[in-house]
Amino acid sequence: MTATVAPPAPSLDRIADPELHADGDPHALWRWMREYSPVHRHEAGELPAFWSLTKYEDIRAVYRDPATFSSARGVLLRPARLGDDPGGGLTLALSDPPRHKELRSLMADWFSTRAVRGLEETVRATAHKVVAQGLEQGTVDFVDLAGRLSLSVICGVIGIPEEDHAAVHRWTDEAFAAHTSLAAHPRLMEYFMELVYARMAEPTDDLVSSLVNGTVHGELLSEHEILLNCENLIGATENGRLALIGGMLAFLQHPDQWRRLRQDRALLPGAVEEIVRWTSSATHSMRTATRPVTVRGQRVDAGDRVVLWLPSANRDEDVFDDPYRFDIARRPNRHIALASGEHFCIGSTLARAEMRALFTELLDATDAIEQAGPVTRVRSNAVNGPAALPVHLTPTSRATAGPGTR
Ligand code: HEM
Numbered sequence: 001m002t003a004t005v006a007p008p009a010p011s012l013d014r015i016a017d018p019e020l021h022a023d024g025d026p027h028a029l030w031r032w033m034r035e036y037s038p039v040h041r042h043e044a045g046e047l048p049a050f051w052s053l054t055k056y057e058d059i060r061a062v063y064r065d066p067a068t069f070s071s072a073r074g075v076l077l078r079p080a081r082l083g084d085d086p087g088g089g090l091t092l093a094l095s096d097p098p099r100h101k102e103l104r105s106l107m108a109d110w111f112s113t114r115a116v117r118g119l120e121e122t123v124r125a126t127a128h129k130v131v132a133q134g135l136e137q138g139t140v141d142f143v144d145l146a147g148r149l150s151l152s153v154i155c156g157v158i159g160i161p162e163e164d165h166a167a168v169h170r171w172t173d174e175a176f177a178a179h180t181s182l183a184a185h186p187r188l189m190e191y192f193m194e195l196v197y198a199r200m201a202e203p204t205d206d207l208v209s210s211l212v213n214g215t216v217h218g219e220l221l222s223e224h225e226i227l228l229n230c231e232n233l234i235g236a237t238e239n240g241r242l243a244l245i246g247g248m249l250a251f252l253q254h255p256d257q258w259r260r261l262r263q264d265r266a267l268l269p270g271a272v273e274e275i276v277r278w279t280s281s282a283t284h285s286m287r288t289a290t291r292p293v294t295v296r297g298q299r300v301d302a303g304d305r306v307v308l309w310l311p312s313a314n315r316d317e318d319v320f321d322d323p324y325r326f327d328i329a330r331r332p333n334r335h336i337a338l339a340s341g342e343h344f345c346i347g348s349t350l351a352r353a354e355m356r357a358l359f360t361e362l363l364d365a366t367d368a369i370e371q372a373g374p375v376t377r378v379r380s381n382a383v384n385g386p387a388a389l390p391v392h393l394t395p396t397s398r399a400t401a402g403p404g405t406r
Contacts, residue, residue, distance in 0.1 A: 006035075007032075009032065010029050012033065013042050015029050015052060016077055018380050018381050019379065021378070021379065021381055022376070022378065022379040022387075027315065027324075030054050030311065030312035030315065031312075034316060039051060039052075039053055039058065039296045039298040040054075041298070046080065047079060049304070050077065050286070050306065051305065051306045052307050053309065054313070055296070055316055056313040056314070058295060058296055059308040059309075059336060062295075062306060062308055063308070063341040063343065064340055066097055066100075068289060068293055069287035069289060070287060070288050070289075071094055071096055071100075071287060071343060072095060074088060074094065074286060075093055075287070075343075076284070076286055076382050077286055077307060090225050090229075091229050091232045092346070093232055093236070099216060104342075106211060106214035106216070107211070107229075109210070119353070120357070123149075123357045127149055127354070127357035130145050131145070131393075133145075134393050135393050135395050138392060139390060139392045141391075142245050142249075142389040142391050143241075143389055146241050146244035147169065147173070148169065149241075149358055150237050150244065151165065151237060152169075153350065154233060154237045154350075157207055157350075158207050158233060158234075159206025167187075167191070171191070172188065179379075179380075183228070192230050193227060195208055196230075208226065211225075211226045211230075238383055239282050240347060240354060242378070242385030243275060243279045243355065243385070244355060244358055246384075246385040247272075247359070248369070249375060249389055250275060250278050250279070251369075252369065257327070260328060260329075261359070261363065262363055265363070267328050268356055268359065271359070272352050272356055273333045274326065274328050274330050275355060276335060276337045276351075276352075276355075277314045278314075279384075280313075280337045281384060282337065282339075282382075283310060283311060283384045284308060284309050284310065285339060285343075286306065286307050287306045287308070288306070289302055314335045314336065314337055365396060366394055366395060366396060367395065367397055368393075368394040369391055370392045371391060373388070374390075375389050376388045
């Protein structure tokens, strides 16, 4: 801490206001909080009372202590009138050890490095297809382009037949556009129910079949639990889609970094990590304290909600050199955009594979990518990134066999 007199506090309760995340500058608030109030108490209003944590080390320590900081009452802020998350204890994200470990082991094989290696060809082929469609259109909303890739990949893992991907994509978009949970979309839930019954009758080699046949504490999962876990997987994919779109926007805003990647493809894995840090598309995780505990000198009581702001952790000046610089060669880059500890993102390897595939395809197939209209941002305190990103794709001169320059 360098300053002795703090500048006037900004309106810190706005940190959970979706409007701030859509139209304002949450980073200015987080920066202030890291410096002057890194463990900050917000009193109850429309939201229940909660603590905001903004420093990297504090957030990492909470993630790594699930006995003290439970996920079972919900991992996202919800209006106080709605109470705890009804999925508590039923889904992977909303379970605590030891149940969490058993549930996770039912799904882990589908997201392992080995499994993703097996999927890489499909991911690349899908990236090729969505970019080719984008090139045909010329000008395209990158939100749609990235969404077709990430949704189609997760649908394949879950076991949704290819002919149904477009419908699932449409229902998912409708639910997000209406700011409702996926569980509130009747057709989507009906569809999953049919899928679960089909796999109960005849299991195949897919994730739903693993959930249908797997046991936790020696008991089969209920249909409701299977359904909620499928819904959660589709919902969690939104983070991956937003990271892809946010990554594209970062390159548009930092064309020198795109040129650098064009010149040296070996930078791609590092570029992916920097995109994940830079976008930090999961804006917060919430935990509930199970016992009184002191965090950076503040007493947090049992039952208190603790909100971990990930984009803030990933701009922490104590951990990252020049944290507001987008640098695809950044090293080290120990971001915690994908969490840490037991709940470390199960889809992280898949998300990285999608990013590598999409940006490789864009490098191969385009000579230029330009922004073709205004960017809007998602109105949410749970996820962040562009809600619209119109871009114009110019095919490579090799592809068009025309003259063209780079
Ligand atoms: C760059 C993209 C992504 C980011 C930034 C991200 C971020 C996160 C974070 C922060 C968590 C921890 C949540 C918590 O415990 O409160 C998490 C967990 C999770 N993520 Fe991701 N995620 C991404 C991509 C994906 C994808 C593509 C999938 C789908 C396969 C996915 C599925 C999950 C699931 C199922 C969990 C719960 C894991 C558990 O509780 O054990 N994520 N993710």
